[in-house]
Amino acid sequence: MFNPSRDQVRQFFFDVWAKYRAGQPLAGAEQPALDAVLAHPEYHALLDQPDRYKVRDYLPESGETNPFLHLSMHLAISEQLSVDQPPGIRERYQQLLKRCGNEMDAQHDLMDCLAEMIWQVQRNRTAFDSAAYLRCLDQKLGAA
Template identity: 35%
Template sequence: MFFGQTINDTRQLFYTSWHKHLKQHPLSALEKNIVEVIRLHPEFQPLFDTTNQDTTAYTPDSKDNPFLHLGLHLAIREQVATDRPQGIKAIYGALVRTHDALATEHLMMHCLAQMLWQAQQANMPPDEQTYLSLLRALL
């Protein structure tokens, strides 16, 4: 979910991708994905329209961290595209039959965030089986 050595590197990739999009410059595949998730969230676009990078130190309790939110979208898309963990593509397919794609990603993002938080609290690596169980509970 991180695309650089530091949080600022990751944030800069979001800014650079959005500005390249606005200037109609060619985009890499990753930049295209970043632009797509920003486009799906007009409430975040003003943040990226500026040239001043957001340096807010968001806390884990922050409900309004746009970088985390967009990063979770990207993570879900990558997981579905690669079917990793195995079975996530089928779960996504089942969910998207009853929800639109954006709502499906949001549902799945809650599960991903919960699993990551639990792993962090336990000082353990993320558990794919726990994650898949959370996702299956959405069906």
């Protein structure tokens, strides 16, 4: 399994943005990464300044959202949807998309559940619980 370091993830997004700005072709995961970046214009200035933001810490206790984590979660969601893993994620996403009316809002709803599951894995030192992830999404869909 690919397990990039924090610096590698950040450099990946800086590189994707730089390639896009230079009109260079993108390959592989770069296109879905760019899609996430373009949907978040609030991160564009940050991505224009890699020397300033490459090592910056984003502390949740300070109310900060880590833009690299956020973009990475969009990329993870893109991958999950492309292979329907866990099975049923694509169907639930389509339901969220109908309810929300746009891809970003639907992905952010999905991201809430993904973030909760990642937090549970880290907190409890357990494997990712796909069934709990899908139940979380079902609860979001039932709350509509």
